[in-house]
Amino acid sequence: MADKPSPHRSRRRVPTAAVAASALIALAAWAGPGTQGASAGSHIDAPSAMLDPEINAGDLYAFTSPEAPDTATLIVTYQSLSLPVDGVLPPATFGTRTRYDLNIDSRGTGRPDLTYRWTFRDEGQRQFLGVLNGQVDSVSSPNLKFKQRYTLEELRPGKPPKVLVRDAIAAPSRAGAAGMPDYEGLRREATLPVPGGGQVYTGQAADPFFNDAREMEILKSGTELPLPFSPLQGTNVTVMALQVPKKALALNGDPARNPVVGVWATAARETLNVQPGAADGARYAQVSRVGNVIVNEAFAPDNYLTPAAMLRGSPLGVLGGVADQFNTWDAAKDADNHQLIDMVTKLRGPKAFHATHPGLPAPQANPRKDMFQLLMTGLSGKARCPVGEGAACPIREDLNSQVMNADADAGAFRPAEELRLNLSTPVSRTPRKGGFLDGDPQGFPNGRRLTDDPTHVLVRVAMGEPAVKEYAPLFRFTTSGPPTKLAPTFPYLAVPHGLF
Incomplete structure (x- = not known):
């Protein structure tokens, strides 16, 4: 029943x-031949x-x-x-x-x-x-x-x-x-x-x-892997x-x-x-949560292969740490969750990247209002970003924040880590995997299509875009789209891979 x-x-x-x-029991099955171990990306x-x-x-x-x-x-x-x-x-x-x-x-x-x-x-x-x-x-x-x-x-x-x-x-x-x-x-x-x-x-x-897992490592630690690597193909x-x-x-x-x-x-x-x-x-207890891509993987300070986890002798992440706690957090309380706000606004990657690339001064100032806006409020000139000095948000384009809804109570708006979609944005004739950074307003962070590369977008924003464009050529990696051809109609996904 x-x-x-x-x-x-x-x-x-x-x-x-x-x-x-x-x-x-699930762990035993997971560690067996049906799956592969965790790795960057x-x-x-x-x-x-x-x-x-x-x-x-x-x-x-x-x-x-x-x-x-x-x-x-x-x-x-x-x-x-x-x-x-x-x-x-x-x-x-x-x-x-x-x-x-x-x-x-x-x-x-x-x-x-x-x-x-x-x-x-x-x-x-x-x-x-x-x-x-x-x-x-x-x-x-x-x-x-x-x-x-x-x-x-x-x-x-x-x-x-x-x-x-x-x-x-x-x-x-x-x-x-x-x-x-x-x-x-x-x-x-x-x-x-x-x-x-x-x-x-x-x-x-x-x-x-x-x-490209090199993008993930730049977000997590500011480190560049030497070769392209896409572990999920x-x-x-x-x-x-x-x-x-x-x-x-x-x-x-x-x-x-x-x-x-x-x-x-x-x-x-x-x-x-x-x-x-x-x-x-x-x-029932909430044990899993996902909104925007890889927020927990890339930004939690004690997730797998982060410096903090490695120093504690836990390369696969700290059980019960922030990464695990994230999965239990109530989105309605995100606005007052200082651990979450610190996760998405106090970035490790850009500072570490700058230390190894002094000629390319990635943004150093934390907290990062642009990342707060991207992940917690959506993009709109009406949105407020109450982190750091002042409350104004840096990206003024009206794209995908609920403050744009005519019937919503602006005074009741609360920042929360959600994937926000503007239902009125027309379907792009020429989708671009870089979404709004590449002039395609229907792409991430305005929702997420199967052909978007949101990790790519997050790296570029972390390194200063859209305000600073000179870093963009560094982060145009080799991935071009889903590893298997998508279907033209619902559910759009490719059928499962088989061995034979």
Whole structure:
């Protein structure tokens, strides 16, 4: 039976022993042949994510659907670094007793005005090997020994949950050409309509993320790796992709008056309620969070391969440190979270880069208002950046801040780490991976398309753009786009990689 609809928000709880035990089992599976270890530019979100790969968030995408411009597409990926299984290795799975949420903030308060929630249940026994009894030509094929079903709900504060999809079968992990000769067909079958317009796909895909790991290292430590390195090519992810009418996302259902929304994804695991006086029963604790790209990976001071982690003898990151804490933080409290604000405004990379490149004086002044604006308020001349001296934000272009929404209460605006999308920006005829830095207003940080390179944008902003242009040629690295050709229509992602 699928998880029951539940209240819109719940308080954080202490994980149960069962959850901890399952995390250790997951670690063993994660460290085995089905995945590869963390490295610069990987998608290990935080040290604890190594213990629970089902909730290891990879990337979040939000963009106007190019073939259906009255809709927007939201995509979140998990289980990065999954190697092709082809029926030989364990399949990638979604977590049961887990809530996967896509949160939409249309007022700029850091609180979700709308949440899309996925919950999963297993059908059949989880298999370590031999997931097929024979050839699979349908997601409901009896030859699949193990399936996962999901329910998708729409949650709005003060309203009862609305079930959009009930107990549907997610697309399985690809199990080779012999066992699944037409994975495209399986994906089409698993792509379902959503009431009110739109569609949903839940399953596996090739990881569309691309970057040159040299960019990540400049952000993390100011260090340049000697050669290009893109560690995610050939890997897969689990995916929740949703296409919905823009009016469903916009404040008061009016994307013309209120075009900007903030998006972030969270995962919450079931925990045991141990608080005195609290009601009996299960509660859920947020254990994963992703908004803008690699915020936790690049900016948390004690994440993997950072100088602080290395000095403490923890090259894979400090368990329980800031990187882990980030995954539990409530976006509604970001404005008062000095640890988060320091993460995104007191950058290590530019100072270290300047020390080794004295002829190229990267910006030295911290706190960085431009990074605060990019990640915490969105770009607008009306936005306020209360870090350092004064409150004015340096980038005056009106692009993607909720303060631009006509019906929003400007006095209630709260900075929060969200991926902000302007629903009114026209689809670019010639998309550029550098987004707004390269004159393409539809690109990152105005949402994020699958062809955007947000790490590239963050490096260039960290080094002074758009105010200072002379550093730009240094940071035009070799990555050109997703490692596998994308599909022209929803869900746009390439089918999972296979070995055979």
